[in-house]
Amino acid sequence: MFYRIPEINYIYVSKLDEALEVLHTLDNARVLAGGTDLVMDLKIGRIRPETIVDISRVDELKYIKDEGDYLRIGALTTLQDIVESSLVRAKAPVLVKAVNEMASWQVRNVATIGGNLCNASPAADSAPPLMVLEARLILASREGEREVPITQFFKGPRKTELRKDELLKEIIIPYERGSGQHYIKLGRRDAFTLSIVSVAALVKVSNGKFSDVRIALNSVAPTPVRAYDAENALKGREVNLENIENVSKLVLNSISPQ
């Protein structure tokens, strides 16, 4: 009632090809996956598209598939489906942990993982876990597909590698065997809130030493970031709290503005 969304055209598509075709032809169009970001943005006037392309019925983009060494997740998979997937819980626990703390059940029931990434908020909570998992994204257009590492996907607040006529189709998540994964979200309250800062970490240990360290954060820079300096400093070091505490200060190198 109170938020006046400007007049828009609304079209439905039910096939990926159809969606790509429409995106190719229309100029000022936006796709609606779950719409949880999009509708709020329309309400507050952050975006002014002419046409909304409802892709929520493109069922071929809703899946979680196990390929042994990696998982493939369709971009239209809802956040709640990810939380409830035993497959993701087993192979990418850090993603489940993060997604479970996103928004609320009501939002997660319609919001999609693709939407969270494509919206490219600096506070996107699925980004840090996918960054430490070194996920790869499949972008599709009428011309074909290309693969982009997630670390190169975000270009700034609400800016991504996606071209206007492209869709995010799939997220490929390598299965990091023998790794420890964790996610911590700090918000203004304990649930249903945006991150003040969140951290995802993935480590591998051999002979009491860190053999691999990956750390990613959100809400501390224009895009979610990896903390490479801290990671490098910790690699090869012995696993103890003191080392971690010392190195943790290097995370600041990845924060901007500092």
Add this chain to the structure above:
Amino acid sequence: MSAAEDPYTLMEKWLKAKEFLVVGKGVRRADAIEKALGMARYVEDFYMPGHMLFVKQVLSTEPHARILGVDASKALEIPGVEGVFTAKDIPGENQVGYALPDQPLLADGKVRFVGDLVALVAARDFDTAIRAAEEVRIKYEPLPYVLDPLEAMKRTDVLVHEEVGSNIAFRTKVRKGNVEEGFAKSDVIVENEYRTHHQDHLYLETEGALALPELGDRLTVISAGQYPHLVRAIVSRVVGLPESHVKVIIPYMGGGFGGKDDEGPLVAAKAALVARLTGKPSFLLYTREESLIMHPKREATVIKYKSGASKDGKLQAIDVQIIHDTGAFTNRGPFILWRATVHASGPYKVPHAKVDGYCIYTNKVYQGSYRGFGNPSVQFAAEAQMDRLAEKLGMDPVDFRLKNLLRPGDTTITNQLLDHSVGVADAVAKLAETAGWREKRERYSKENGGRYRKGIGIGVAWHGISTSRGVPDWSNALVKIEKDGSVSVHTGIVEMGQGSPVSSHRQIAAEILGAPIDLVTVDFGTTDAPDTGATHASRGTSIGAIGVYVASAKLRERLNRLAAELLETSPDDIVIKDGKAYARSNPSKSISWKDLIKEAYARGVEMSATGYFFLPKGKFDDQKGQGYAYPAFSYVAMIAEVEVDTYTGKVRVLRIWPGLAAGKIINPTQVEGQVEGAAVQGMGYALMEQFVFDDKGRILNADMTDYVIPTALDAPEIMKPVYVEDIFKYGPFGAKGVGEMALIPAPAAIANAVSNALGIKVTKLPLTSENVYFLIKGKR
């Protein structure tokens, strides 16, 4: 009035009741099912799009400016726009200040904060109204403005209200003994400055009103509000109609907490004004953003507090300065300040006291009523002082409090003698026991290494029942027994969640009449009932229900006399319960409830009564700062256990133990509900809720993403309350107020627990991760 119906006699009689039919039991409230199933009607539910005008507000974008002109021509060109109204269109008086005449309904000549109301736009539908409001052009001449109360206090070159000649809007004082003498006798003295911040009520339903013009120059207004008769008074003043021409109905409300006591009459007056000017039904509803920007908040304060105690653990003196950032208008600020001033000592015996209060105008959203009414901030300061003194004396905080807590026969800092109903010391002792205070306090005080630190803290508080300083207060109600034996209660008390009309009022009527409770219906929140006073100051039951109590008692006397006649016994021998009246001496002599009522109608016994009661009060001397403050106080104690993550500054409240000395508990389920809700609201205030203002005093976080309140995952475990039923002689069955109580000590208890966990004194709220992190860093 026959002597038999004298309210004092009746109250004394029922106060002696020992056995109860429904009072003291967790009777299910009458509205629960209706609300759960979505059938209860709130203001917006009466809106019929297409059949009513929609009203949209045009708010100031300037913190302080002269209005040079309002150009509505573009807006008026839009088809469907019925009018754009400003101060000059008001047919009655453009004055809505509750305490001082400093507040126009619509800005008159100048605006005083970002959010001040300049114009009302009325259109056939909401879309058009919103669009038109954007087209209203206001020409401003910006004026210098002042946002910080300490600065405003000193400045006279920038005045929020020129006519006052200063930004000091109001002063209060309390004096007892001689503080110099008191500090001379003190072996330990502590002095600190405390700061507290604004809080929003964040009721889930925003403010709304619907005004319906009726035949013969009458108006019916369905509105938010906590006092239908006050809503009516303000409406009638603004639209220029006699009060008798205005009918106000306050339907179910999605929360009030004091906020709708202030804003309800204003939203009603706005809708009524448009209805009066256009002759059409007019509906106004605040957006969440408007609600957050415009309606009055819990005051922000600066409190300077000096207190002293002697080696034997006795408080000797306090010297307190309370500064309230009252914002653009005083609203109820003076009343709030009075409450803070007379409660400044906390519930303790203090021989020497000096308290000064100031309401300071600034160009920000203004101060208003909020559960606790000036008290949570000052109790936070007082209770932090108590902990610091205990620390210096090497005493346990609970022991130190027990030495100083008020007991019957003591006098307060205004020199009021407390002759009865003072159960606070018992409550604190019982609570400390229940919470395992000593063991935990000792353990947490020793353990202070590691990332996560636990702490336990206590807050004790008091809250005067009824209006402050002997200001007149009364209760009333109309109780009718209908021909079929059903009972209708008409009260001005509203239902905003607290439940008094749908629980305790029903219980009281059923208890006294002996009528089956299912037969009792309460019609609440209406000017059709006699003026019952407001549903605020925890008075919904304690004072608000006295009217029901007295009216029911009058009817019961009549029924007893009638039944005695019918059953050939004496009125004192009559028992009415379980749907019949019988003789105690011979229970086989009986008559059913329904037949009894039939007989009453057949024999000319009046089956309706009002229950007017005017509270006897003393006088307060503003000049001397001494005198009568309240008929009685409710007392509350709270113990909080917290865990602090020293890496992030994150505070988690683990457990809360509440204790009440609030007289007779009429409905334990309802009381627990009030305690739990208030405790979590208080926790929200202490930990996470805060406004962010920009350099123009504009609220930047006017939405629920950035103004956060606790979720189910934030709420602590809340233990069953400990009760001490310290009977209040004028309360129904001895009840005192409950609604606000648990909020008042919550910030104090939590802050004291955080202090205990970290070994750092806390003087400022809220305890957000960021603030606590810097608090810890500051120490290192």
Add this chain to the structure above:
Amino acid sequence: MEVFFKLNGQPVKVDVKPNEVLLDVLRLKLGIKSVKRGCERAECGTCTVLLDGKPTYSCMILAPYVNGREVATIEYLKENGELKPLVEAFADVGAVQCGFCTPGFLLTVYAFLKKNPSPTREEIKKAIEGNLCRCTGYKKIIEAIELASKKMKSG
């Protein structure tokens, strides 16, 4: 444009503008008043409905999105016996104060107990994280859910 969907088990056809949200269609066009307007920003939970059986906020759903889908509000569940123990539990325990949040809670809890008939306290809290309540402090709501889950299993 026209949208067709099932509302409370009945097929409906409504003429909507694509920029309308479901909340307004329900309240202002279809007269469903149990769905409450609290924030219009997906921040409070009072406008919760079940969309294809799952709780979601009607204030963030554009009207055309529901085309071909199923929407349920408390009115539907009212007819449905399964809701009874839940409503009774809320009333008995004292979980209803102002009631503005209650229909939203009931829809969420109904869907939740269907999925998880024997939840732990932590699971309950997690399920209702997106329904805010300013009155109760949540304790009695959580207790009511525990009671309802017991009643539903035994009945």
